[in-house]
Amino acid sequence: MRYLFTAAFIIAIAGCSSPNIQVQKLQAEVDSLHAQLQHTYKPGLGEFMSGIQVHHARLWFAGQAANWPLAQFEADEIKEAIDDINEYNSDRPEVKSLPMLSAPLDSIVAAIKTQSPALFARSYNLLTNTCNQCHTATKHEYNVICIPKTPPFSNQEFAKQPEKKGANNL
Numbered sequence: 343m344r345y346l347f348t349a350a351f352i353i354a355i356a357g358c359s360s361p362n363i364q365v366q367k368l369q370a371e372v373d374s375l376h377a378q379l380q381h382t383y384k385p386g387l388g389e390f391m392s393g394i395q396v397h398h399a400r401l402w403f404a405g406q407a408a409n410w411p412l413a414q415f416e417a418d419e420i421k422e423a424i425d426d427i428n429e430y431n432s433d434r435p436e437v438k439s440l441p442m443l444s445a446p447l448d449s450i451v452a453a454i455k456t457q458s459p460a461l462f463a464r465s466y467n468l469l470t471n472t473c474n475q476c477h478t479a480t481k482h483e484y485n486v487i488c489i490p491k492t493p494p495f496s497n498q499e500f501a502k503q504p505e506k507k508g509a510n511n512l
């Protein structure tokens with residue numbers, strides 16, 4: 343009889359208080375993770391834009407050097423930054439104007455595919471004008487983007503390099 347009573351008591355404990363304690367523990371963990379998430383570093387729109395600025399400049403010099411693989415890479419990097427802005431800065435109202443970059447970027451990619459310097463220059467102009475259109479539309483008209491005059495970095499070759507034959511030449 344005593345054993346039966348003890349068993350009933352254990353079942354009662356397992357049935358109510360123990361899951362409650364577990365729920366409380368889980369809730370505390372969720373709260374702590376939530377607090378941690380709020381302090382996680384999230385790049386801002388200005389940081390993504392500064393990244394886009396660098397790719398925009400490299401894209402120009404890659405195109406000028408008819409280095410189409412590099413130009414394609416830089417165009418892809420701009421697209422990736424746009425995806426990241428959509429993911430991380432969706433709270434910024436300006437983000438809804440981002441799709442205006444799609445047509446100029448498609449045009450750049452077409453120029454790269456056909457390896458046409460004339461089409462590339464036209465598309466690049468269109469892209470640059472679109473950057474400024476959005477800056478005006480979002481009241482950041484003082485950020486004026488232009489066709490770059492000098493390469494952004496002295497430690498990068500924009501010209502296509504002759505293919506190396508074998509690892510010994512490295």
Ligand code: HEC
Pocket residue numbers: 387388389391392394395398436437438439440442443469470472473474476477480482485487
């Ligand atoms: C969706 C509209 C939009 C488009 C399209 C856009 N920008 Fe921006 N850009 C902004 C906004 C908004 C800011 C201000 C960000 C902030 O609050 O820090 C900005 C800021 C910048 C800055 C200043 C960054 C800084 O922190 O100093 C640069 C550089 C820039 N953009 C480059 C570009 C280039 C290059 C393009 C085109 C390839 C482009 N942007 C296209 C909206 C846009």
